[in-house]
Amino acid sequence: MTITETATAHASGNAATGKFKTERVSADTSPERAAAIYRDVLDAFKEIIHKHEVTYDEYRVLKQWTIDVGEYGEWPLWLDVFVEHEIEDVNYSRNSLTGTKGSIEGPYYVAGSPKLPATCTMPMRDKDRACTPLVFSGQVTDLAGNGLAGATIELWHADEDGYYSQFAPGLPEWNLRGTVECDEQGRYEITTIQPAPYQIPHDGPTGSFIESYGGHPWRPAHLHLMVQAPGKLPITTQLYFKGGEWVDTDVATAVKPELVLDPVPGDDGKNRVSYSFALDPAA
Numbered sequence: 001m002t003i004t005e006t007a008t009a010h011a012s013g014n015a016a017t018g019k020f021k022t023e024r025v026s027a028d029t030s031p032e033r034a035a036a037i038y039r040d041v042l043d044a045f046k047e048i049i050h051k052h053e054v055t056y057d058e059y060r061v062l063k064q065w066t067i068d069v070g071e072y073g074e075w076p077l078w079l080d081v082f083v084e085h086e087i088e089d090v091n092y093s094r095n096s097l098t099g100t101k102g103s104i105e106g107p108y109y110v111a112g113s114p115k116l117p118a119t120c121t122m123p124m125r126d127k128d129r130a131c132t133p134l135v136f137s138g139q140v141t142d143l144a145g146n147g148l149a150g151a152t153i154e155l156w157h158a159d160e161d162g163y164y165s166q167f168a169p170g171l172p173e174w175n176l177r178g179t180v181e182c183d184e185q186g187r188y189e190i191t192t193i194q195p196a197p198y199q200i201p202h203d204g205p206t207g208s209f210i211e212s213y214g215g216h217p218w219r220p221a222h223l224h225l226m227v228q229a230p231g232k233l234p235i236t237t238q239l240y241f242k243g244g245e246w247v248d249t250d251v252a253t254a255v256k257p258e259l260v261l262d263p264v265p266g267d268d269g270k271n272r273v274s275y276s277f278a279l280d281p282a283a
């Protein structure tokens, strides 16, 4: 790998922050609910500070670290790695939901990826084509297993070096990103490449945070997906690979047993796996 191909924490962090800022987010939280949440955040701080009798020097180190996370643009990274799994759990672990499980979105989703037909190959470079192909097929269904017309699957994942297009320099804009339009029965057959384990940017303040609690910066190899169909609750999820490194110790705590694939290597050098998505009705 040459120097110019290296994506630093600073560069990918700022890319994630820049992309997020274009979204102009809002929430219809009532002032009373917001006040209750803010008070509990302050109480949680108070409890930790008293429990550990946090010193002034430690307090100043915390100030410097929060400044660094902002300057490195790593708040989307830090929050999605250490906080988002709890948000996902609270919002999608209701007993009333029995469809395919969701998982965290992470910092690297981009809306509006190129549309692809139900049988398709993901946008990729010759360099990606040299990796092990993964043929991923299945069906988007309702809870009774009936295929759904009008289903789409947005798929995005890293290349074999762990880089996501639009968040690292030198990659084609939509590399390994696409919106698959499933057929009338919700079926799809997507050819992509077998992703590699992913090391989150660790040369910045998120990296020093991980080091200081004795953790590692790895996520298992994963595919990101957003699956939708008319009248159904859309899901954001991830799929992992059986026996893969870091599946049991994901830094982002986002692996669920139902989301682990076990592809079969074919005589033609392609890995094949079938996985279907059952969608709950829209609320």
Ligand code: MBD
Pocket: 077, 080, 081, 104, 105, 106, 107, 108, 198, 200, 219, 252, 254
């Ligand atoms: C990733 O690719 C990712 O999926 C998450 C959750 C955090 C950082 C990088």
Ligand code: FE
Pocket: 106, 108, 198, 222, 224
């Ligand atoms: Fe990811």
